[in-house]
Amino acid sequence: MSKISPTIQMVLKEYPRLAAIERLRMNGRPGVKTVSNAVVSIRRLCQIGEISTDEPFATFTRKRLLTVLDRARSEGLQPVTIWSYLYALRLVFARWTRPYYADLKWQIPPVELPSCLRQAPRYVRPDSAVLAKVKEWYRSLEGRPDGREWALATLMLEFAMRNGDAASLRWADFRTKGESVFLCYTPHKTSLSSQRRVAWPVHPEIWERFCAYRESGSQRSKRGGWEKNAARNAQLVVPCADDVYVRLNRELRSLKIFTGSKACYELRKICIDHVYQKFGAEMASSISGDDIRTMMRYYADPAQPNIGNVRILDLL
Numbered sequence: 001m002s003k004i005s006p007t008i009q010m011v012l013k014e015y016p017r018l019a020a021i022e023r024l025r026m027n028g029r030p031g032v033k034t035v036s037n038a039v040v041s042i043r044r045l046c047q048i049g050e051i052s053t054d055e056p057f058a059t060f061t062r063k064r065l066l067t068v069l070d071r072a073r074s075e076g077l078q079p080v081t082i083w084s085y086l087y088a089l090r091l092v093f094a095r096w097t098r099p100y101y102a103d104l105k106w107q108i109p110p111v112e113l114p115s116c117l118r119q120a121p122r123y124v125r126p127d128s129a130v131l132a133k134v135k136e137w138y139r140s141l142e143g144r145p146d147g148r149e150w151a152l153a154t155l156m157l158e159f160a161m162r163n164g165d166a167a168s169l170r171w172a173d174f175r176t177k178g179e180s181v182f183l184c185y186t187p188h189k190t191s192l193s194s195q196r197r198v199a200w201p202v203h204p205e206i207w208e209r210f211c212a213y214r215e216s217g218s219q220r221s222k223r224g225g226w227e228k229n230a231a232r233n234a235q236l237v238v239p240c241a242d243d244v245y246v247r248l249n250r251e252l253r254s255l256k257i258f259t260g261s262k263a264c265y266e267l268r269k270i271c272i273d274h275v276y277q278k279f280g281a282e283m284a285s286s287i288s289g290d291d292i293r294t295m296m297r298y299y300a301d302p303a304q305p306n307i308g309n310v311r312i313l314d315l316l
Contacts, residue, residue: 003107008046008060009053011108012039015092018100026096033164033188034091041088048072048085060089062112069114080121086113125273125301126266133257134270147213148244151237154210156264159183159200160271160287160299163264167241171214174202181207187289196289210237272299277306 006014019035045060046053049068065086072082089111101108126134138157141150155166165187173185181202190196202210233239245264252263260266268288272295276284281300285292288299296302 156267
């Protein structure tokens, strides 16, 4: 049987199916979100470059991708966003895919990616004016009719949770030990790698507010899927969280507190950076669920000192 040159559409259709098979074999890897993001990113590349998905996948040559990059630049996309789209092409050619593609008799030449700066810029601590706006905005959430807004913002600002982890958090993840309450969960992003688990104490006032929020029933959503999944949603701290996340994102940008597309994510960074300032890198790594190297680059600003005048001679 002769080799087949698959179209972009064929690859995008088969890749998730093959990944699901591989996931059974490799204990959850590649992750569902990783695979779906890869498909979305490649479709976005096609959209930017005006490439039909009926074209052969081999159309992604280095020269063609440079044209896509030029179009992305004209659209004002950030370099780290552009790289994330390009990186998706590598994901569909990960080592595990090779035997599956061979079984399908596919012949696809290796994709040569243009060189790109792969790392996002280092985290820079917001100035005092921005932090004051964040504090004022957060306090304004407490009196709102939809208590989910306060709950989601609290999980990100006080506990450094990613939005996806906050959306899947259950009331059972709050654990009582003696008279103390701890928030215990494994971040999805590290669940398949370091498997770092976060166990962070909940301040009594915050826990009291969470209990009042739960008792009030204000977490109930009018979204259509609520009744269908009522039993599951009743277990979630922030049911139907996606719409709340979009709403808060839009609000933070409209108030010009943050300007990026992931405005709410800045709350997580503020939390980690302040734990770093107050308690050091180890504790900041503990609440973030990331290793210290990652935390120090993307979630803390060690370039700004957080201590007063120090004379080393006096410490000797």
